[in-house]
Amino acid sequence: MSDEVIDLLAPFESAPVVASEPELHTLRCSRAELAAFLGLTTRRINQLVEDGVLPQAPRGRSAYNLREAVLAYGTYLSERSRGRLGDGDPLKAERLRQAKEAADKLALQNARARGELVEAAAVEREWGDMLRGVRAAMLSIPSRVASRLGTLTPADVAAIDREIRDVLSDTAEGR
Structure with missing residues (x-):
């Protein structure tokens, strides 16, 4: 190999080996480790488990299956970004509806003030x-x-x- 290619590959020599498929199914982590991995707080992890977003591992409250948790959280984020999830709180849904109505009303008032709308x-x-x-x-x-x-x-x-x-x-x- 040329020296340029070797220089380009140098950072990857010390990269960790990716676990094989069977090993991924058995990786377990604590709540704190999962929170750090997903960039969340442990309190948010608890909420996601209570809401049924993240599965609880059968081996106890602090042992999460890393692969299942990451897949479940990714699905949750994907569905939420597409607007498919309501968080089940009718008060939040009503507040969101009111906020949208207020924004629409303000947009109409502004358009009328600019002369873009007429009666x-x-x-x-x-x-x-x-x-x-x-x-x-x-x-x-x-x-x-x-x-x-x-x-x-x-x-x-x-x-x-x-x-x-x-x-x-x-x-x-x-x-």
Whole structure:
């Protein structure tokens, strides 16, 4: 091997040997060791055992199967991060719901203050005014065309008026 490869592998020469699969099933640790391994406190380990997240080893209160505990804790974290776990406390769930509602309310107030939201009634009034103006302009077309052309008979003007009214009615009914 080249000197560069040997230099790269040097830190791994003193690395501990990974236990084989059968040995992993038998590794036991104390509550303090498990807490240190998972980066938790012993009190949190006790809570997780009481909540059924971590299995208690059969050999006594302080002997945990390391492999089972790590797998169970990893599954717990994964499910919690995906929002699949409720912690069973209805008071916490209600507080979380209220906090979300308060945040939504504040977001709406801020959006309204920035002018990003308008009242539905104000939008309805504005559109109503615009559509009434369009309707009045459309209904005035037959008389304006008759005065410009001068060659239309009253029956022609009535036919144009009828077509415009039919289109307005169809549009109002959503056809």
